Amino acid sequence: MPSFKIFDIASSGMAAQTVRLNLVASNLANAETVSSSINNTYRSRQPVFAAQLKDALGQRVDKGQADEAVGVEVLGVVESQTPMRVEYVPSHPLANKDGYIFRPNVNPIEELTNMMSASRSYQDNTEVVNTAKQLMLQTLRMGQA
Amino acid sequence: MGSISFANALGIHPLALKLRDRRTELLASNLANVDTPHYKARDIDFRKVLKGVTDPDPALGLSLTHPAHIDIDHIPKEPPTLYRIPAQPSMDGNTVESEQEHVRFGENALQYEASLNFVGSDFAGLKTAIKGE
Numbered sequence: 001m002p003s004f005k006i007f008d009i010a011s012s013g014m015a016a017q018t019v020r021l022n023l024v025a026s027n028l029a030n031a032e033t034v035s036s037s038i039n040n041t042y043r044s045r046q047p048v049f050a051a052q053l054k055d056a057l058g059q060r061v062d063k064g065q066a067d068e069a070v071g072v073e074v075l076g077v078v079e080s081q082t083p084m085r086v087e088y089v090p091s092h093p094l095a096n097k098d099g100y101i102f103r104p105n106v107n108p109i110e111e112l113t114n115m116m117s118a119s120r121s122y123q124d125n126t127e128v129v130n131t132a133k134q135l136m137l138q139t140l141r142m143g144q145a
Numbered sequence: 146m147g148s149i150s151f152a153n154a155l156g157i158h159p160l161a162l163k164l165r166d167r168r169t170e171l172l173a174s175n176l177a178n179v180d181t182p183h184y185k186a187r188d189i190d191f192r193k194v195l196k197g198v199t200d201p202d203p204a205l206g207l208s209l210t211h212p213a214h215i216d217i218d219h220i221p222k223e224p225p226t227l228y229r230i231p232a233q234p235s236m237d238g239n240t241v242e243s244e245q246e247h248v249r250f251g252e253n254a255l256q257y258e259a260s261l262n263f264v265g266s267d268f269a270g271l272k273t274a275i276k277g278e
């Protein structure tokens with residue numbers, strides 16, 4: 001019978017893609033949040049994915065020696081280091097004393113591409129869950145009828 | 146008259162099921178890690194593993210010289226996993242190609258069902274034989 005591990009793998013993938021989707025939402029929502037200093041400006045946030053490498057006892061291991069079928073884990077979230085968009089708008093209420101405002105380094109096109117990729121991957125994982133579930137049910141019904 | 150043994154009645158199918166199951170896990174892992182940098186897609190060469198079971202390499206096989214000897218060739222071993230060679234590797238070192246994995250996953254699910262049916266009908270045959278109707 002398909003093991004329950006497949007559900008863990010698929011759900012870890014779904015969780016990771018959800019984090020990614022959340023970050024895309026956050027980035028797009030804050031794309032136009034202007035501020036008057038570089039340090040206070042919103043920076044684009046991106047997740048860092050890694051394969052969940054664990055040994056037989058469930059301990060995390062370094063590359064190479066783990067079981068081959070693994071899920072995904074989100075190692076963390078990093079802020080993009082690309083430069084802020086600086087604009088000279090002296091009339092803006094948030095402009096600094098030199099007349100500049102700072103816009104987040106969010107690239108909407110990049111974010112939309114990320115969004116599509118994340119939703120596709122999420123769908124793939126739900127499909128895996130569905131198929132595994134069907135196979136399991138059929139296995140349980142084996143020999144009946 | 147020999148007795149009915151499950152191993153003889155079911156043949157290769159339970160092993161095939163086990164292999165397909167393992168493959169499902171691997172393919173699910175590939176699909177889950179489609180966006181993980183440096184992840185390398187893996188798979189089992191089903192045909193090779195099955196061939197290793199049906200005709201084991203005679204050079205490596207042990208001969209059974211005593212009735213109490215256990216035939217190790219029929220003990221399923223952990224199948225070796227291989228790395229997929231990508232048609233278009235991505236820049237982050239990931240080698241999962243989701244369309245390919247999709248096709249393989251669907252194919253494998255179907256084959257699992259087929260093996261399941263084979264085992265099921267074998268059981269049905271056994272049942273008929275036992276009942277003697």
